[in-house]
Amino acid sequence: MGLDVKKIKSDFPILAREIRNGIPLVYLDSAATSQKPQVVIDAMTKYYQFSNANIHRGVHTLAEEATGMYEDVRKKVANFINAKSEKEIIYTRNTTESINLVAQTWGKTNLEEGDIIVLTEMEHHSNLVPWQMLAAEKHLNLEFVTVTDDGLLNLQVYKELLEKSPKLVSFTHMSNVLGTINPVKEMINLAHQAGALTMIDGAQSVPHFPVDVRDLDADFYAFSAHKMLGPTGFGILYGKEKLLDAMPPFMGGGDMIKKVLLRSFKPNDLPHKFEAGTPAIAEAVGLGAAIDYLQALGMDNIALHEHELTNYAFQKLSEIENLIIFGKNNNRGGVIAFELGIIHPHDVAQILDRHGIAIRAGHHCAMPLHEKFGIPATSRASFYLYNSYEDVDRLVEGINIASDLFG
Amino acid sequence: MDDFYRELIIDRYKNPIYKGELDPHNFSYEDENPLCGDHIRIDLNIDKNNLITNAAFSGHGCAISQASADLLLETIIGKNIDEVKAISKDTILELLGIELGPVRLKCALLSLKVLKAGIYGIGEIEEDLADL
Numbered sequence: 053m054g055l056d057v058k059k060i061k062s063d064f065p066i067l068a069r070e071i072r073n074g075i076p077l078v079y080l081d082s083a084a085t086s087q088k089p090q091v092v093i094d095a096m097t098k099y100y101q102f103s104n105a106n107i108h109r110g111v112h113t114l115a116e117e118a119t120g121m122y123e124d125v126r127k128k129v130a131n132f133i134n135a136k137s138e139k140e141i142i143y144t145r146n147t148t149e150s151i152n153l154v155a156q157t158w159g160k161t162n163l164e165e166g167d168i169i170v171l172t173e174m175e176h177h178s179n180l181v182p183w184q185m186l187a188a189e190k191h192l193n194l195e196f197v198t199v200t201d202d203g204l205l206n207l208q209v210y211k212e213l214l215e216k217s218p219k220l221v222s223f224t225h226m227s228n229v230l231g232t233i234n235p236v237k238e239m240i241n242l243a244h245q246a247g248a249l250t251m252i253d254g255a256q257s258v259p260h261f262p263v264d265v266r267d268l269d270a271d272f273y274a275f276s277a278h279k280m281l282g283p284t285g286f287g288i289l290y291g292k293e294k295l296l297d298a299m300p301p302f303m304g305g306g307d308m309i310k311k312v313l314l315r316s317f318k319p320n321d322l323p324h325k326f327e328a329g330t331p332a333i334a335e336a337v338g339l340g341a342a343i344d345y346l347q348a349l350g351m352d353n354i355a356l357h358e359h360e361l362t363n364y365a366f367q368k369l370s371e372i373e374n375l376i377i378f379g380k381n382n383n384r385g386g387v388i389a390f391e392l393g394i395i396h397p398h399d400v401a402q403i404l405d406r407h408g409i410a411i412r413a414g415h416h417c418a419m420p421l422h423e424k425f426g427i428p429a430t431s432r433a434s435f436y437l438y439n440s441y442e443d444v445d446r447l448v449e450g451i452n453i454a455s456d457l458f459g
Numbered sequence: 460m461d462d463f464y465r466e467l468i469i470d471r472y473k474n475p476i477y478k479g480e481l482d483p484h485n486f487s488y489e490d491e492n493p494l495c496g497d498h499i500r501i502d503l504n505i506d507k508n509n510l511i512t513n514a515a516f517s518g519h520g521c522a523i524s525q526a527s528a529d530l531l532l533e534t535i536i537g538k539n540i541d542e543v544k545a546i547s548k549d550t551i552l553e554l555l556g557i558e559l560g561p562v563r564l565k566c567a568l569l570s571l572k573v574l575k576a577g578i579y580g581i582g583e584i585e586e587d588l589a590d591l
Contacts, residue, residue: 394473395522396519396520396521396522397521398521398523398563398566399464399521399522399523402463402563403464406463414496415496419496422496428496428497428498428519429496457464457469458464458469458472458473458522
């Protein structure tokens with residue numbers, strides 16, 4: 053079923069604003085963060101207006117309501133990615149924190165000097181730096197799956213690295229620069245055959261197409277609420293129950309304990325073991341509303357819309373003289389990074405902004421990938437369910453204006 | 460015509476007058492803006508009276524950072540180091556002739572930052588270096 057983009061746009065108040073007098077916004081930066089529909093904003097406001105209280109252990113009505121709302125979202129998230137149980141859904145601040153959690157708990161406990169972690173050249177800094185930090189501390193070896201000129205992972209290199217018996221393989225489901233959707237299921241299967249666990253960065257995938265963690269057989273899977281119509285400051289770590297159960301806690305504090313003595317504590321059961329302190333309750337509620345909104349439209353329909361829109365954009369952009377798209381493969385999501393002749397990406401982004409079009413310019417937190425392609429920065433347009441064909445046309449118009457200006 | 464990307468800025472970006480490296484030179488300093496990866500190196504020849512006799516910049520960056528570097532070097536050639544030390548943010552903005560937000564201001568001021576960091580770092584120029 054095709055999406056009614058006009059109707060969807062009207063659900064997002066920010067998309068109706070003008071950037072300057074008479075210049076409406078075209079938002080093409082959803083890979084950085086998505087916009088929020090009114091229902092998400094309302095859900096969070098209502099929570100603060102009517103139900104605000106600290107969760108767990110409260111006896112009064114508000115505390116019970118708040119706890120119920122907070123924990124209902126966990127079931128919703130579990131259902132959304134088809135986890136076996138809500139015990140496998142750990143609330144964090146974002147994808148980055150989810151990955152750090154695995155590095156600092158599972159990694160610290162299970163890895164020893166000389167152990168290998170396999171990453172890829174297309175990782176976001178959030179899936180590089182936590183492992184670099186751990187590797188420095190525990191003297192681990194990091195190995196990298198290379199990226200082909202077409203922006204795909206080199207599976208031959210991957211297979212060779214697996215022969216070195218790594219303990220963990222961690223990679224992105226979808227590149228935030230190239231848009232490449234990696235063959236995650238196949239790669240997880242290969243990793244398991246080699247005896248490695250798998251951690252998947254799902255920041256760019258969960259918002260855009262159906263993800264079934266059990267079908268993929270992922271051991272750990274991380275994503276952020278703010279890229280899927282929800283609020284900032286809220287993320288998810290999925291982990292298989294038996295792995296999470298065996299891991300030590302992450303941060304210490306209230307809520308993550310069962311019992312505390314002056315000199316010792318007993319950690320709480322899953323999932324609370326990993327959630328210290330008062331969490332982002334309103335943000336959890338916001339994510340719940342975002343999931344409802346996405347599910348009402350249908351993730352398959354969203355994926356199809358973005359696929360068609362990206363194909364259209366790819367074709368239109370390819371026709372522009374001096375424009376080079378990075379990652380020319382068909383297995384891609386709604387992210388297009390490009391270079392425009394001699395024009396620096398910051399200038400491209402600024403000229404587009406003057407026409408109301410929001411794109412991103414820079415290294416997109418993937419400096420090693422840019423280095424590989426021999427460029428310090430790219431311009432990146434990214435699409436979501438609220439983007440229309442007209443938005444792509446406005447982008448093309450804006451790029452042509454930039455080309456003429458520097459022509 | 461875009462009132463931000465003035466002809467002067469586009470022209471200096473596409474056809475900079477002072478882009479390149481000086482060989483020989485007796486001063487060289489480089490730095491980058493970690494936010495965007497823009498990188499600028501400035502080479503100078505400074506004579507024994509602390510007068511800048513020649514200047515060139517190299518590196519890569521956006522139109523604003525490249526044009527401001529080119530305009531800055533044009534301004535400092537023939538000036539002495541004390542005069543260069545007195546150059547401010549406002550001087551650069553005047554040269555560019557546009558208003559800049561906080562993010563792009565960093566681009567515009569990168570070359571001045573490189574120049575000043577270098578000049579304050581070297582202190583007095585050694586006699587033998589100044590003869591180059």
